[in-house]
Amino acid sequence: MIRIPREVLRSISESCSARYPEEACGFLIGRIEGGVRIVSRHTPARNSHTGDKNRRYLIDPLEYKAVEEETERAGLSIVGVYHSHPDAPAIPSEYDNLHAVPFLTYLIISVRRGTPVEFSSWILNEITGRLERDYLEILD
Template identity: 35%
Template sequence: MLKMGKFEYDAVRRHGEETYPHECCGVLLGHPDDQGRVASKTVRCGNTRSDSPHNRYHIAPQELVRVQRQAREEGLEIVGFYHSHPDHPARWSQTDFAEAHWIGCSYVITSVDRGEAKITNSFFLAGETEESKRFEDEKVVVTETAALNEAAG
């Protein structure tokens, strides 16, 4: 299960609308809890994919390192990633699966239909190795509080 505050959930969806018709991408920071993960902060990242940004995304390694450092400084960790699917369903693609390497993280996908965010789904990347990894459907619980890390701690 992935828990998100309404502010964070809306930020993910808004990011997809703002970058339409291209895919948006970003990182979810938070902490694990006894039911899954709590995403208490979103970090927007640039989509560095120049060949097909309308249906692919890529976060530059140096930006990901910066986000990791930021998380550590704030006492958080990377609990997931998000991106949008312009004019496509909020389901993972074979490319999404092939490029997902952070086992134990949530992968959130928002479908954006003609510029409007429609459905947001999450998929947990389970497994022990690249060979055994698999996406599992994951429930997203949206709460009113934005300070989930304080409420859970």
């Protein structure tokens, strides 16, 4: 389960709209309590994919490390990553499944014609190697 404040989700949506038609991506920052990922903020990342950025994203490992170190200094953790699916549903692609890592929540935002229309959360099942839907709670 992931809990995310509506204001953080709004900010993520704005970031995804601004980067449309490319896939936007970034980090979900917060803490884990009793297995629940509680997001307190997000940090946008640069899509460093060298191919079609309208269909793929890649977070540079050095950027990941820098954000992780900054986050840990603040007493928080990277609890997940987000990315947009321009003009596509908010479900994992085969590429998403192949590149998912354990312990992170994946928030996918469907952006249609520049407007975010759907959000879904996913987590890797380490037995099947596939992303499975995770419960997403939006906090007011």
